[in-house]
Amino acid sequence: MKLTSGVEQAACIIVMLSTQAADIPVTSDVISERLGVSPSYLKKIMRKLVVRGLIKSVPGVNGGFVLAKTPACIPIIDLVDAIEGNEPIFQSTGLVRKAFGDIEVAEKGFLKFENIVNEAQEAFRAKLSDITVEKFLQETIDTNEIQVKDWNQKSDEDND
Amino acid sequence: MKLTSGVEQAACIIVMLSTQAADIPVTSDVISERLGVSPSYLKKIMRKLVVRGLIKSVPGVNGGFVLAKTPACIPIIDLVDAIEGNEPIFQSTGLVRKAFGDIEVAEKGFLKFENIVNEAQEAFRAKLSDITVEKFLQETIDTNEIQVKDWNQKSDEDND
DNA sequence: TCTTTTGTAGATAAAAGATATCCACTATCC
DNA sequence: GGATAGTGGATATCTTTTATCTACAAAAGA
Known part of the structure; x- marks a missing residue:
């Protein structure tokens, strides 16, 4: 009775995409480097999130991944379901x-x-359905204003 | 996020011991045969239940295993905890x-x-703490009187 | 249209955990 | 003291998870 580590990876991915500047897809290479896994494996994880309808893939040049819903519409249970x-x-x-x-x-x-x-x-499941990604982020940063950035920019300021 | 099959085995074991005639230990060979696993493996499972304080082992001739508490004092969560x-x-x-x-x-x-x-x-965990083995048995057999038998007797009547 | 960049899919391998067994050992009853 | 019970360690097998590589398909942009 354990959650797989894929759930932790998915959580990190969703956090990145939730704080990504609107309409700029994040490339999978950027994410795989952050998470320290191979690009091919990272893409497997991304695919699960796509299939579950949490994120969208954008093919082609300047493509990548973006959220399919707003963080307010993603309960934590969806991350677990997507992976497990x-x-x-x-x-x-x-x-x-x-x-x-x-x-x-x-x-x-x-x-x-x-x-x-x-x-x-x-x-x-009910407990994890009650709390959304947005709420989780807001409680973490102690404000309702979720800052965005472009994760594709390597060392903009490598914090936050 | 799965319970191991050991939980199912533990449940069957506890049901046997809960319907066992008082003060007559059930030998591990009898249980291992019922469950279709080797005596040595069955004893590993039994040991986990002993360590958790759900059952007691009785060594020596005419020994075996008996419940350490009444079924009314064993919440289902204890089975899960013992194994997992x-x-x-x-x-x-x-x-x-x-x-x-x-x-x-x-x-x-x-x-x-x-x-x-x-x-x-x-x-x-709270949900599984609410229901005891006794309640589970009573609701299964539709009566508060839990019949006992001696599982060591091979074919007393191989049902029930 | 063609090239580049992106995601998709299948085969596969390494690692970890669950499942299971054997055998030597210890304790207790009779 | 011998037979019968449980205990513990080493070990093998199987399944799942984790991870990678490589070939393929799709779309943007020049």
Whole structure:
């Protein structure tokens, strides 16, 4: 029961794109260098975010990636779902039938257990649906004005 | 973000011990055969449940395993914790510093993100803390009277 | 239109963790 | 003291995650 490190990578990516000057795509090479992974691997991650509808890819010269929605419309759970998928956290291997036989009460107990865990997972998801990327950024920088920059510019001032 | 199959195995084990005639330990060989795993592997799982304080081991002739608490005192979360441990679901690899530099706002954002996910995990755990093994069994069998048997008896009636 | 720059997709390999087993050892009951 | 139970270490296998390379497709711009 761990989130993969891909979630952390996705979070960093979304933060970059959320603070990117409007209408200027960020190239994947810039991001891959920041994250310290190969361009090809970085693109795999980006692709997941594209498929999930969080970001858009812009092909061609001066292309790259931009947010597909405003940060206010991206709940944190979307990052997790994009990387991990949103499958049930508990999936049976059919062990109950093997252990107790293919009888009604076993089947019922199995479904009940599955249900209990799924409800817990729903509570987890609900918490992460409540907070958006925008809110997360605002609370981090202690202001509602999110500064933008052009991440493509290498050493504008390498902080912030 | 998946629960390991060990949780399912632990659940089956606890169900067996919860329906076991009082004061008669169930041998690990009986359980390992039911679950279809090797005796040595089954004992590893049992050990985790012992360490967590859910079951007790009884060495010697006519020994085996018995519940350490009544089913009413075992919340489902204990099964998960016993097998998976209860570490934070999100653990950073230090990527934020690599990506954004070792600056204050990055550190703060990282902690904030960690906090958000941890709170979601708490919601998950709270749900599984609310329901006990006893309640789970009662709702499965539709009665408050949990029948017991001796699982060591091979084919008493191989159902239930 | 053609070249360059960008993203897309498949094959593949290395690393980590989960799953599982064997065997030697220890403790306890009878 | 011998048989039967659990404990612990070393180890093998399998799956998933992480990561990379290379070939390919699409679009902007000259």
